[in-house]
Amino acid sequence: MxxxxxxxxxxxxxAINQGTDKQRQTVAAILEDVKKKGDEALQKYTFMFDKVEITDTLVSPEEISEAYDAVSQDTLNIIREAINNIRDFHARQVQQSWMTTKEDGTILGQKVTSLDAVGVYVPGGRAAYPSSIIMNVVPAQVAGVKRIVMTSPPQKNNTLDNIVLVTAHELGVKEIHKVGGAQAIGALAYGTDSIQPVDKIVGPGNIYVALAKQLVFGVVAIDMIAGxxxxxxxxxxxxxxxxxxxxxxxxxxxxxxxxxxxxxxxxxxxxxxxxxxxxxxxxxxxxxxxxxxxxxxxxxxxxxxxxxxxxxxxxxxxxxxxxxxxxxxxxxxxxxxxxxxxxxxxxxxxxxxxxxGPNHVLPTNGTARFSSPLTVEDFTKKSSIISYSKQAIQSQASKIATFARLEHLEAHARAVEKRLED
Amino acid sequence: MxxxxxxxxxxxxxAINQGTDKQRQTVAAILEDVKKKGDEALQKYTFMFDKVEITDTLVSPEEISEAYDAVSQDTLNIIREAINNIRDFHARQVQQSWMTTKEDGTILGQKVTSLDAVGVYVPGGRAAYPSSIIMNVVPAQVAGVKRIVMTSPPQKNNTLDNIVLVTAHELGVKEIHKVGGAQAIGALAYGTDSIQPVDKIVGPGNIYVALAKQLVFGVVAIDMIAGxxxxxxxxxxxxxxxxxxxxxxxxxxxxxxxxxxxxxxxxxxxxxxxxxxxxxxxxxxxxxxxxxxxxxxxxxxxxxxxxxxxxxxxxxxxxxxxxxxxxxxxxxxxxxxxxxxxxxxxxxxxxxxxxxGPNHVLPTNGTARFSSPLTVEDFTKKSSIISYSKQAIQSQASKIATFARLEHLEAHARAVEKRLED
CATH class of the missing domain: 3.40.50.1980 (Nitrogenase molybdenum iron protein domain)
Structure with missing residues (x-):
């Protein structure tokens, strides 16, 4: 050195791989196709890229049980201990809804709600990364996300890696689909007959997966693109x-x-x-x-x-x-x-x-200046809570109306003044 | 109805305005120009779009004091009360760094750190929106951001709206630049001789500002694009x-x-x-x-x-x-x-x-499914804390090494096993 x-x-x-224009066009075309044709498009691209014919993407209980046969008790114990440690740490991140009350009857606060559904992408390739599954699934589960969907490209034998399946099952993930690449991201974002859409997609992937995540951002939330x-x-x-x-x-x-x-x-x-x-x-x-x-x-x-x-x-x-x-x-x-x-x-x-215990999904590329590790909060969102009493609105309406008129928003002023009429 | x-x-x-290709190209060219030529580009585009010649973008103490002369005591009192209410609510959002200790000497935790520098964009146009300044500046201040820079396009008289200046001064914002549009976003992201770069840019703007924020995303953080x-x-x-x-x-x-x-x-x-x-x-x-x-x-x-x-x-x-x-x-x-x-x-x-008190910067376009109001947390980031004792690493090294080898990462395994050598 x-x-x-x-x-x-x-x-x-x-170095950041931002993809080529050609890759971006390919990904956009795949997404469009999945949006329009659903499962048919998933089958087409899985045959094209993974060289596997699938009719049903969902992993079966038999596949899970066969995977368990191939994993040693030692390995299983280490995975379980890792899950416990990581769950324990993330449980400490849970935020509560809170409120504050005033004597005039006002209640203000913040309601914390978990996301409804989250997709976790698990890359294929020669090595399996069980740690990545744990790190993406655990905070979503701790947050209280009800539906967690895992997707990963099928291997040549038309199933997933044993360690991947065992880790997912240990975590309690029930919905695992054998589909990868940009087509999986399209299915998670837009939904197909067999895969209902989610609200957020997390997990690492190759450049096609990363580009697909960028393109569906806004339709769904995504995690950061890791460098x-x-x-x-x-x-x-x-x-x-x-x-x-x-x-x-x-x-x-x-x-x-x-x-x-x-x-x-x-x-x-x-x-x-x-x-x-x-x-x-x-x-x-x-x-x-x-x-x-x-x-x-x-x-x-x-x-x-x-x-x-x-x-x-x-x-x-x-x-x-x-x-x-x-x-x-x-x-x-x-x-x-x-x-x-x-x-x-x-x-x-x-x-x-x-x-x-802490998450290994971390900000890269200097984004630690403004970004954080993946946390439970990334799988929740907040709503502000505002409850005004009659006393509160009556004492403040004229001030709020004056402020609204400063901004030339007359209908805003009238809405609060309406409350003074009786 | x-x-x-x-x-x-x-x-x-x-309806979402995503801008045209032509607008996107214009914005990209402006950003590139600001990146290369700095203040010179700011002057050029300010003359082109705002029809004002500026040499120094920084608002002077005299401009602030003239603005105060034009604002009534009543208005000032309402702005002050609004700031107080909004500051009180946001102060309740402050998160603490935390840690957990184990008897084997392990310390794990999460360190909360405020961003170093934040840019707040304030749109020009016929109406001034003091509420928008308050809602974007207060959470940054409560988070502990040391440097807050406000930018807004100059009016024909080569200064900013009186209410805008008074509100900024009431909040304690010291660095206010008379520059708007995509050129302001470029200056905040890349920096010029007179405007040091920031880590995050927030605040509403027209389609050029929104597109510029999207394009500098990654170099800096941005808030959501409001619909x-x-x-x-x-x-x-x-x-x-x-x-x-x-x-x-x-x-x-x-x-x-x-x-x-x-x-x-x-x-x-x-x-x-x-x-x-x-x-x-x-x-x-x-x-x-x-x-x-x-x-x-x-x-x-x-x-x-x-x-x-x-x-x-x-x-x-x-x-x-x-x-x-x-x-x-x-x-x-x-x-x-x-x-x-x-x-x-x-x-x-x-x-x-x-x-x-709660923030008025809120998720639009159905993104409330996965997004939150602007909060103090948006101006902080977290770092995981991991401190292992000799006892902790020695009891866990072989398990961690086994896990690393599951993922074919031999150097990872050796790094923890190195700690067993003495």
Missing amino acids: KIIPLKETVSLKR PSEIAVLADRTANSAYIAADLLSQAEHDPMATAILVTTDHSLAEKVAQEVSEQLATLPKKAIAEEAIQHYGAIYLAETMEQAVEAVNELAAEHLEIQTEDPWAILPSIRHAGAIFLGEHSSEPVGDYFA | KIIPLKETVSLKR PSEIAVLADRTANSAYIAADLLSQAEHDPMATAILVTTDHSLAEKVAQEVSEQLATLPKKAIAEEAIQHYGAIYLAETMEQAVEAVNELAAEHLEIQTEDPWAILPSIRHAGAIFLGEHSSEPVGDYFA
């Missing part, structure tokens, strides 16, 4: 170079465009981490990916002071930030922008990917 | 037809595409409201606008049962919902989708536009 003296500002190269993974480590001379290198590589293995950055005040640590990264990299199964990420999007910044280092990690606004310093809690209040903050040398980033 | 028997589903025509105003009233035979008519018209006067709908179980009320709407309409200054809205987007639905009526208003998912029934609080729990809910005959909708 390159060691670079930290200048006033850190400039971070970030490549990012890790920033803030460290001083007390940090363990082998730990830091391992954590940097854990994100680098995700994507050749993943970002892995160390900001440190200690030159000797910088050199040791660079050395450790080379050594640990050599034996990784995903060496090629991680190496490319480290080469293009990896860097070690050497800061003169801890203040300067902290300002740099704030500018990075990374998805994951590790603070590996003598007293990480003393630094926490100065951190303004990061998706998830890991404190101390034992808090290795992958702890947050699967097991600790 | 037409009286229509309520069928199983309510179909609501809704035409909507009101739905749910009423039984106990309701006051004159009140209902006045409230329907208060929204109809906003826009020829505004929606005004009554859903009632009482035929006689339906007829009386239709009659009252005609009568009250006749003398409104904005008669032409309100009449067009009522004609095209207004309707009275006659339901057979209150359950059916409630389901209909849930399907409408209106921006504003009034419940004018014998016992509105008994109905509240059944309301799943509405931006703001007004309970009882004294709770006239305009009460919520200026004065009561």
Whole structure:
């Protein structure tokens, strides 16, 4: 890894795949087709892209039970423990409806209501990501969403990955459809005979899925479009170079465009981490990916002071930030922008990917400046509550009418003044 | 107004102005120009669109003090009382950072941080909307946003409307720039020599402003794009037809595409409201606008049962919902989708536009199914907090590593296992 003296500002190269015009047109055409032809279009595109003929997209109880046969008890126990931890954390995010009352009879408040129906997209491909299912389903369930629909492209054997099915069943997801790509997003947004529409679509996917989500946004809500993974480590001379290198590589293995950055005040640590990264990299199964990420999007910044280092990690606004310093809690209040903050040398980033409890769906691409991890709140919405008594409206009507007339809205003024007439 | 028997589903025509391709290209070109040429581009477009030559966009203390001279003490008092009410309500929305600890030394939590900088767009045009300034600035201030920048197109006399300036000053907004349109959005997103960039842009605007906000989304956060105003009233035979008519018209006067709908179980009320709407309409200054809205987007639905009526208003998912029934609080729990809910005959909708306290920036176009009023939370973001002790990582590392390997992420597994080495 390159060691670079930290200048006033850190400039971070970030890559976002926004898709080509051609991809956008393809996706728009698929969505239009699903909107018009429903299930027929789903069958057509599933045959075209997944090379599978489906007549019924719904996963059957037999498929679930066969999946269980293929998963070991050990694996099942770990998945269950992860679900418990993640459910426990998210349960603490639940917001209550609230109100405030005034002596003149006014009641004001905020009613929290869960969304009616949510679609969770689960990508296909060679590896299954049970953690992604857990992280998207749990907050929706904790929020109280009544209908959760999962969709995922069928494998060649006309079913889904065993771990995917088992994880969904463990979570209690009842409606699982074997359909993927832009066509799945179209079905979730517009509905077909076999898939009722939802109010929000979450979950990662390839560029076609991402573009489809952007295009149906407004008809339904969507989660953020995730960019490549990012890790920033803030460290001083007390940090363990082998730990830091391992954590940097854990994100680098995700994507050749993943970002892995160390900001440190200690030159000797910088050199040791660079050395450790080379050594640990050599034996990784995903060496090629991680190496490319480290080469293009990896860097070690050497800061003169801890203040300067902290300002740099704030500018990075990374998805994951590790603070590996003598007293990480003393630094926490100065951190303004990061998706998830890991404190101390034992808090290795992958702890947050699967097991600790907080969500692993985090803002990327510097959007931690204004975005948050996926939370229970993302599956609820609020309504304001306004209840005026006769006394309240009578004492305020003339003031409200004056305000309305300032804005040239006479009908507004008259509506409140109407209440003064008797 | 037409009286229509309520069928199983309510179909609501809704109009959204998504702009033309030509408008989109114009806006994209302006944004690009502002990004490249900064203040020079701002001057150019201000001269082109607002017919005003500006060299310094910043509003001066003299302009503020002249604006105060033109505003009456009465008006000032009403604005101050509105600000107080709205600040009091929003102060109750403040969320705290929180944490949970486990006996093995684990600390998990969520850190709430305010955004660094927010831009509030204030439209120009014939009428000034001080309420809009208050509703966008107050939640940002309550959230703790340090820098709030207001931008608004200059009038012919090279300054802003008096009420706009006074309201901004009363709120404590220090940085007010005389620049509007897409060029203002470009300046807020990319920054110029005289306007530093922000993290989020809020506030209403014309189609050019709305398109510009969509195009800079991702570089900065934006609020939702508001559609035409909507009101739905749910009423039984106990309701006051004159009140209902006045409230329907208060929204109809906003826009020829505004929606005004009554859903009632009482035929006689339906007829009386239709009659009252005609009568009250006749003398409104904005008669032409309100009449067009009522004609095209207004309707009275006659339901057979209150359950059916409630389901209909849930399907409408209106921006504003009034419940004018014998016992509105008994109905509240059944309301799943509405931006703001007004309970009882004294709770006239305009009460919520200026004065009561809750925000008047509300989801339109059926997005109340998944969106919320503007809140303090919209000006904060969260970071997950994860702190593992040595004991915690050592007892969980092998489980986390197993999970990582399920997902074929070997570097993740090794990062946690590294912590077992000593």
